[in-house]
Amino acid sequence: MKTTIYDIAKEAGVSATTVSKVINNKGRISEKTRKKIMKIMDDLNYRPSMLASAMKGKSTYTIALLIPDIDNPIYAQYMKYIEEYGQKLGFSIVMCSTGNDREREEKHLTLLRQKSVDGFIIASLFKNETTLKQLIKEKVPLVFFNNPKIEYSIDSVIVDDYLGGYQVGEHLLSLGHKKIGVIAEEHTSSEERIRGYRQACADKGVSVDDRLIVTCDSTLEGAQIQAEKLLSKEEKPTAIFGCNDVLAIGTMQAAKAQGILIPTELSIIGFDNTMMSRIVDPPLSTVTMPLDELAKQAMDILVQKIEKNNKITQRISMIPDLVIRQTTAPVNKAVQTNFIK
Amino acid sequence: MKTTIYDIAKEAGVSATTVSKVINNKGRISEKTRKKIMKIMDDLNYRPSMLASAMKGKSTYTIALLIPDIDNPIYAQYMKYIEEYGQKLGFSIVMCSTGNDREREEKHLTLLRQKSVDGFIIASLFKNETTLKQLIKEKVPLVFFNNPKIEYSIDSVIVDDYLGGYQVGEHLLSLGHKKIGVIAEEHTSSEERIRGYRQACADKGVSVDDRLIVTCDSTLEGAQIQAEKLLSKEEKPTAIFGCNDVLAIGTMQAAKAQGILIPTELSIIGFDNTMMSRIVDPPLSTVTMPLDELAKQAMDILVQKIEKNNKITQRISMIPDLVIRQTTAPVNKAVQTNFIK
DNA sequence: TTGAAAGCGCTAACAG
DNA sequence: CTGTTAGCGCTTTCAA
Numbered sequence: 001m002k003t004t005i006y007d008i009a010k011e012a013g014v015s016a017t018t019v020s021k022v023i024n025n026k027g028r029i030s031e032k033t034r035k036k037i038m039k040i041m042d043d044l045n046y047r048p049s050m051l052a053s054a055m056k057g058k059s060t061y062t063i064a065l066l067i068p069d070i071d072n073p074i075y076a077q078y079m080k081y082i083e084e085y086g087q088k089l090g091f092s093i094v095m096c097s098t099g100n101d102r103e104r105e106e107k108h109l110t111l112l113r114q115k116s117v118d119g120f121i122i123a124s125l126f127k128n129e130t131t132l133k134q135l136i137k138e139k140v141p142l143v144f145f146n147n148p149k150i151e152y153s154i155d156s157v158i159v160d161d162y163l164g165g166y167q168v169g170e171h172l173l174s175l176g177h178k179k180i181g182v183i184a185e186e187h188t189s190s191e192e193r194i195r196g197y198r199q200a201c202a203d204k205g206v207s208v209d210d211r212l213i214v215t216c217d218s219t220l221e222g223a224q225i226q227a228e229k230l231l232s233k234e235e236k237p238t239a240i241f242g243c244n245d246v247l248a249i250g251t252m253q254a255a256k257a258q259g260i261l262i263p264t265e266l267s268i269i270g271f272d273n274t275m276m277s278r279i280v281d282p283p284l285s286t287v288t289m290p291l292d293e294l295a296k297q298a299m300d301i302l303v304q305k306i307e308k309n310n311k312i313t314q315r316i317s318m319i320p321d322l323v324i325r326q327t328t329a330p331v332n333k334a335v336q337t338n339f340i341k
Numbered sequence: 342m343k344t345t346i347y348d349i350a351k352e353a354g355v356s357a358t359t360v361s362k363v364i365n366n367k368g369r370i371s372e373k374t375r376k377k378i379m380k381i382m383d384d385l386n387y388r389p390s391m392l393a394s395a396m397k398g399k400s401t402y403t404i405a406l407l408i409p410d411i412d413n414p415i416y417a418q419y420m421k422y423i424e425e426y427g428q429k430l431g432f433s434i435v436m437c438s439t440g441n442d443r444e445r446e447e448k449h450l451t452l453l454r455q456k457s458v459d460g461f462i463i464a465s466l467f468k469n470e471t472t473l474k475q476l477i478k479e480k481v482p483l484v485f486f487n488n489p490k491i492e493y494s495i496d497s498v499i500v501d502d503y504l505g506g507y508q509v510g511e512h513l514l515s516l517g518h519k520k521i522g523v524i525a526e527e528h529t530s531s532e533e534r535i536r537g538y539r540q541a542c543a544d545k546g547v548s549v550d551d552r553l554i555v556t557c558d559s560t561l562e563g564a565q566i567q568a569e570k571l572l573s574k575e576e577k578p579t580a581i582f583g584c585n586d587v588l589a590i591g592t593m594q595a596a597k598a599q600g601i602l603i604p605t606e607l608s609i610i611g612f613d614n615t616m617m618s619r620i621v622d623p624p625l626s627t628v629t630m631p632l633d634e635l636a637k638q639a640m641d642i643l644v645q646k647i648e649k650n651n652k653i654t655q656r657i658s659m660i661p662d663l664v665i666r667q668t669t670a671p672v673n674k675a676v677q678t679n680f681i682k
Numbered sequence: 683t684t685g686a687a688a689g690c691g692c693t694a695a696c697a698g
Numbered sequence: 699c700t701g702t703t704a705g706c707g708c709t710t711t712c713a714a
Contacts, residue, residue, distance in 0.1 A: 052691035
């Protein structure tokens with residue numbers, strides 16, 4: 001039999017209420033009884049059941065994180081920082097992978113609402129508008145993470161993907177590239193990154209060739225296939241922007257397989273600055289974001305909603321930063337001319 | 342106000358008991374009332390509170406996974422497969438990273454027990470014997486994952502690390518290597534892998550030089566530092582066994598930094614077959630394990646314990662397999678002789 | 683085939 | 699400063 005608040009009460013010769021009060025530091029309790037109760041709780045190794053207190057309307061100190069896919073190390077990183085900071089705040093994180101699939105997203109959502117988790121951090125695509133509206137109406141605490149939902153009044157914490165894409169564009173353009181391929185994943189963040197990239201091109205007066213912008217599932221293999229196609233086009237790109245590191249690295253593999261030299265014959269740049277970008281050869285140029293800070297903000301906002309019932313909704317955006325490593329270089333005139341003939 | 346079982350009962354003109362019975366498919370209910378109740382639940386979009394039912398002694402359908410560190414992709418993989426299969430079984434997974442730190446392990450443990458999670462899968466080091474014994478005594482459902490605790494009668498699911506180490510040893514030896522460095526992480530699995538490796542050496546009559554076996558924290562940087570030391574020894578190894586992929590890849594980076602050619606001048610082999618091993622250049626030889634199967638078994642055992650209160654304890658061990666890629670090659674006689682002079 | 687009543691472990695009025 | 703009482707939403711005897 002697990003020890004309950006009553007066991008403590010009985011042992012201390014007081015009522016359960018009193019014990020509850022000392023547990024929660026509420027009301028006024030004489031220092032004497034408080035000490036006594038504390039000691040007994042300690043002796044009996046008593047731990048209050050969070051289930052029971054949650055039933056009385058308190059929070060469960062559990063939040064759910066929805067991510068598309070752990071295989072992409074960037075999502076593992078989301079998890080890492082969110083869990084780390086959650087730990088500090090006393091929250092547990094339940095991990096839900098969704099594959100960006102609406103059904104799986106919803107299944108997690110309803111299941112976890114039944115379990116009364118306090119809130120949700122959503123990095124998964126989450127395209128279902130009906131459900132989303134429903135959640136907002138029911139005031140379920142949630143914050144979108146690196147997943148802009150500009151059409152809705154919803155809390156979100158994001159890196160400025162648009163700016164990141166712009167930086168990539170500028171960088172590539174400054175290196176003299178004009179034929180630039182883009183491999184994107186089906187996610188709002190990719191879209192924003194591309195939007196930024198396009199703007200950079202527009203600002204420099206370089207026209208973008210839409211046929212060079214392709215989408216694929218966010219796997220090494222998927223990217224490899226798309227990159228191969230891109231690289232066997234007549235109007236072969238001299239640079240490719242992978243909208244995340246996995247995509248960029250898949251592209252590197254495709255290039256290597258075709259004997260294309262990086263960065264001499266092809267510049268490649270990624271996004272996310274995952275550990276992978278440091279271990280490939282040559283090390284991948286990419287874009288980094290302040291993930292720890294993003295995670296912290298997301299948790300803070302959520303906890304505000306949960307504990308203080310905070311009503312204001314905010315949209316926090318952080319600045320990304322280029323990390324130039326060794327996969328980007330000035331366009332190789334020789335190759336270009338050779339190709340144009 | 343959330344709809345409760347009573348709202349349904351009232352609407353249907355029956356008692357809460359009856360509703361409860363149809364929810365749980367218990368007792369005998371006329372097909373008519375059952376249909377009626379079902380319909381009303383559906384109309385009102387009723388979802389039973391798992392908190393309340395958990396308070397009556399039912400399970401929470403939540404299990405906790407303790408891992409050392411998400412930064413190592415192999416642990417992200419553990420998470421992935423466990424969560425995936427958990428999803429199928431209707432269980433949510435709460436992720437706890439511990440850094441192999443006893444205090445953090447215990448904090449998670451007590452917190453989650455207060456939250457009444459149904460059980461624990463432990464991949465984290467977990468050296469605290471007192472706590473462990475306590476958990477066993479209290480019959481907390483738990484299974485150790487790739488984390489052999491041979492001294493205790495505890496359920497565990499592991500890859501046969503000993504055999505994996507043996508395979509690595511055999512492979513390296515068959516390539517003619519005699520001076521082999523080993524970089525290990527502080528974890529039971531590393532110890533087993535080394536034990537297997539030693540046995541292989543013994544079987545081939547090759548003596549192992551203990552000064553070539555070193556330990557470090559499981560980071561790229563840590564491994565790099567240790568590898569540098571190893572590679573600047575007089576008795577420089579011709580091959581290095583990284584007890585996991587991170588360690589092996591850190592070693593690759595150290596070698597590259599020193600201009601050492603892989604595999605011509607130095608063979609390197611890892612363990613875990615993470616995605617990283619495929620993207621480094623040259624691709625890393627390593628050892629693979631049937632993670633999906635391991636995860637499945639671990640969950641199945643745990644669920645047996647939770648739902649059927651299964652008493653028997655089992656230790657499941659699966660066979661790993663060498664994946665020879667391009668970082669291992671026959672020892673380079675030239676280098677050897679050159680070195681010996 | 684159905685329901686009344688008790689209770690899981692805790693907290694929040696309210697009274698004393 | 700402390701205790702009584704009621705109740706969160708559900709399940710489980712036991713009786714009808």
